[in-house]
Amino acid sequence: MVRAxxxxxxxxxxxxxxxxxxxxVFGISSTVQAYVLSLVAESSQxxxxxxxxxxxxxxxxxxxxxxxxxxxxxxxxQPGRASWPVLISAHVMxxxxxxxxxxxxxxxxxxxxxxxxxxxxxxxxxxxEFLTQLDWMLMTYLFLVGLALALAYRRESETRALxxxxxxxxxxxxxxxxxxxxxxxxxxxxxxxxxxxxxxTDVNSADRMIDRLAELLRATLRSSSVQEVTLRDELxxxxxxxxxxxxxxxxxxxxxxHVESDTLDARVPVLLLQPLVENAVRHGIAPHxxxxxxxxxxxRVDERLRLSVLDTGDGVAPERLALLNHGVGLxxxxxxxxxxxxxxxxxAFSNTESGFRVxxxxxxxVERHLAPESIEMGAA
Numbered sequence: 001m002v003r004a005x006x007x008x009x010x011x012x013x014x015x016x017x018x019x020x021x022x023x024x025v026f027g028i029s030s031t032v033q034a035y036v037l038s039l040v041a042e043s044s045q046x047x048x049x050x051x052x053x054x055x056x057x058x059x060x061x062x063x064x065x066x067x068x069x070x071x072x073x074x075x076x077x078q079p080g081r082a083s084w085p086v087l088i089s090a091h092v093m094x095x096x097x098x099x100x101x102x103x104x105x106x107x108x109x110x111x112x113x114x115x116x117x118x119x120x121x122x123x124x125x126x127x128x129e130f131l132t133q134l135d136w137m138l139m140t141y142l143f144l145v146g147l148a149l150a151l152a153y154r155r156e157s158e159t160r161a162l163x164x165x166x167x168x169x170x171x172x173x174x175x176x177x178x179x180x181x182x183x184x185x186x187x188x189x190x191x192x193x194x195x196x197x198x199x200x201t202d203v204n205s206a207d208r209m210i211d212r213l214a215e216l217l218r219a220t221l222r223s224s225s226v227q228e229v230t231l232r233d234e235l236x237x238x239x240x241x242x243x244x245x246x247x248x249x250x251x252x253x254x255x256x257x258h259v260e261s262d263t264l265d266a267r268v269p270v271l272l273l274q275p276l277v278e279n280a281v282r283h284g285i286a287p288h289x290x291x292x293x294x295x296x297x298x299x300r301v302d303e304r305l306r307l308s309v310l311d312t313g314d315g316v317a318p319e320r321l322a323l324l325n326h327g328v329g330l331x332x333x334x335x336x337x338x339x340x341x342x343x344x345x346x347x348a349f350s351n352t353e354s355g356f357r358v359x360x361x362x363x364x365x366v367e368r369h370l371a372p373e374s375i376e377m378g379a380a
Contacts, residue, residue, distance in 0.1 A: 023060035030056040071148030099137035216240040284313025315351035324349040
């Protein structure tokens with residue numbers, strides 16, 4: 001059902017200046033046609049052209065003037081809002097009223113141009129004019145009704161499409177925020193558990209870890225209202241997490257970041273790298289007494305940003321690797337990438353000679369108001 005139901009809306013759909021411009025064009029065209037016809041019939045008179053122009057302009061100005069009223073009424077009593085008897089009765093009365101108004105306007109103009117009364121009186125002339133033009137008036141009326149409904153339905157369709165798009169956007173944003181919030185408790189609880197263990201063995205390290213956790217939480221809260229940040233900001237967040245894990249593992253954990261300078265301003269999902277590094281720590285470093293290394297790599301390849309996290313663990317079994325690449329591993333991160341990039345991203349797991357790699361490829365988009373700089377750093 002169309003919601004647009006006022007003459008103001010119809011005037012926006014079909015502006016009055018446009019209607020009168022078209023009416024003027026049609027009036028002049030009809031005048032030229034009638035005058036040429038009179039010349040061919042050898043019945044033209046010098047003053048005829050002026051009379052013909054006035055009559056034809058009135059003939060077309062009347063429907064232009066009443067069109068917004070007819071169209072607004074057509075929308076108000078459209079099918080679905082009124083019963084069929086009411087609908088038919090209203091349009092019959094409306095069409096007859098329109099024909100009567102048009103007839104009166106034409107007779108009034110004729111009376112001004114030719115004041116002499118017709119031989120059989122004005123009433124007789126009115127009847128002749130009304131019946132002669134009735135079929136054309138009905139066609140004009142029905143055309144205006146059809147145009148009103150078509151324009152209103154188009155407007156309604158566009159409104160619904162826009163509402164649906166807004167609703168889908170809000171839904172996606174809500175889903176993304178929900179997914180993003182799920183990340184926060186995950187590493188928070190792990191870190192608190194580590195702090196609790198350090199409190200029994202190394203109070204100073206526990207104190208430093210609490211300070212770093214507070215910095216990480218403040219940075220995380222500041223970014224909680226956005227879905228994407230620059231890679232530079234994402235690396236700052238990651239470094240705060242890395243500092244916490246360095247306190248926990250000490251010399252057992254080395255983390256290196258190799259980031260090309262022209263990628264620092266690229267937009268990435270907030271908290272994208274932290275769960276990947278945390279996963280590498282949990283599965284690639286923590287299970288082993290030997291020292292391990294995690295390497296974070298960022299580079300631009302054509303119009304793509306390629307990110308990877310490589311650990312020196314033992315990798316995973318082939319059957320589990322197949323499951324990881326079909327959506328089991330890091331499902332939260334995969335869902336966020338799917339929401340943000342649809343089929344324009346890649347998220348894959350692979351074993352390498354030196355360990356286990358997680359790779360991400362997303363469209364390269366840059367925050368141009370920031371100046372790039374190089375990052376090549378490592379922590380041991």
